[in-house]
Amino acid sequence: MQRLKSRKIVQMSLSGGHFFRDFYTRQKRVPLYCRKCYNNSMNTTLKGVYCATKKDNSIYYRTSITYRRKHISLGSFDSEAKANECYLEADKILHNAELTLNDYADTSALPFEKWVILMNFRDNGLYFGTPIYARRHFFYYYLSPTDILKFDIDDLFYYSSHKIMRRDGHLFVADYGMQVNILSKYGIKSYGVPGKDYIFRNGDSGDYRSENLEIINRYQGVTKVTVKGKTKYKAKINLPGYYVIGTYNTEDEAAIAYNKAIDILKQNGVKRNYTANYLEGLSPAVYADIYERVKISEKIVRYHK
Numbered sequence: 001m002q003r004l005k006s007r008k009i010v011q012m013s014l015s016g017g018h019f020f021r022d023f024y025t026r027q028k029r030v031p032l033y034c035r036k037c038y039n040n041s042m043n044t045t046l047k048g049v050y051c052a053t054k055k056d057n058s059i060y061y062r063t064s065i066t067y068r069r070k071h072i073s074l075g076s077f078d079s080e081a082k083a084n085e086c087y088l089e090a091d092k093i094l095h096n097a098e099l100t101l102n103d104y105a106d107t108s109a110l111p112f113e114k115w116v117i118l119m120n121f122r123d124n125g126l127y128f129g130t131p132i133y134a135r136r137h138f139f140y141y142y143l144s145p146t147d148i149l150k151f152d153i154d155d156l157f158y159y160s161s162h163k164i165m166r167r168d169g170h171l172f173v174a175d176y177g178m179q180v181n182i183l184s185k186y187g188i189k190s191y192g193v194p195g196k197d198y199i200f201r202n203g204d205s206g207d208y209r210s211e212n213l214e215i216i217n218r219y220q221g222v223t224k225v226t227v228k229g230k231t232k233y234k235a236k237i238n239l240p241g242y243y244v245i246g247t248y249n250t251e252d253e254a255a256i257a258y259n260k261a262i263d264i265l266k267q268n269g270v271k272r273n274y275t276a277n278y279l280e281g282l283s284p285a286v287y288a289d290i291y292e293r294v295k296i297s298e299k300i301v302r303y304h305k
Helices: 032-039 080-095 112-124 153-160 182-186 251-267 284-293
Strands: 012-015 018-023 028-031 049-053 059-067 070-077 132-134 138-142 148-152 164-167 170-175 178-181 198-200 213-215 222-227 230-238 242-248
Touching (some): 049 080, 059 080, 080 112, 112 132, 112 138, 132 153, 138 153, 222 251, 230 251, 251 284
Antiparallel strands (some): 012 018, 049 059
């Protein structure tokens, strides 16, 4: 019988979703997806780096790290050296508590987003897939090293699974396949104008904590005004040119008056694409009662296209 060390034994097993073929040649176990690398003497020996092949059989390198029993993927790279550089940087971040986000540089191997994710996991024991750094009563969401948002801790679950994007000054998340302006989460219409429809009390436009966000006008066509020292709500509509619908005691009355004005204008032949206000929490009976009694300006009632 030949000696066992000279015998090649092939064993097929299922582990971690991959089939593995064990070659007891030099006592190495080589993943099946890395067999080409092994056959070409290119199997990586760098810690945390794994050789893999694409569908076209070209080679690339994956790197990952395990920390507190959490397996964290760090990305895929064309270069084995680059993959190893990212691994070493991640290892340094996770095991050096003196490192802070201020130590990030444009030359860093890992993207800034991954720095935030790893440091939050290191310091708070919470792993999120989005660039969140948690504090006791609130958390930071980093769009970049200088573009930082602040939210109440109650919003943590939502933003830990919804990535925020900035486009043309607006902030969006992808929700059920749609791009949703984050203002809508706080009862502000997507077309809301800062300083007019809502304000940030401390002047920080990135601070979305409830204590800092004050909604002035929740509804389309409705503006909060002061008349003889009392708070009133003025409703206006564009025909083109803004026409005053009326001034009302409550915000709900003004919003419903705006809806009523839309109905009147449509009956008069105006074919503009108006968006009616939706009043959440108002019963149909209460809505109908307000709709019936709110008065509309005669200019609106008599307006014809």
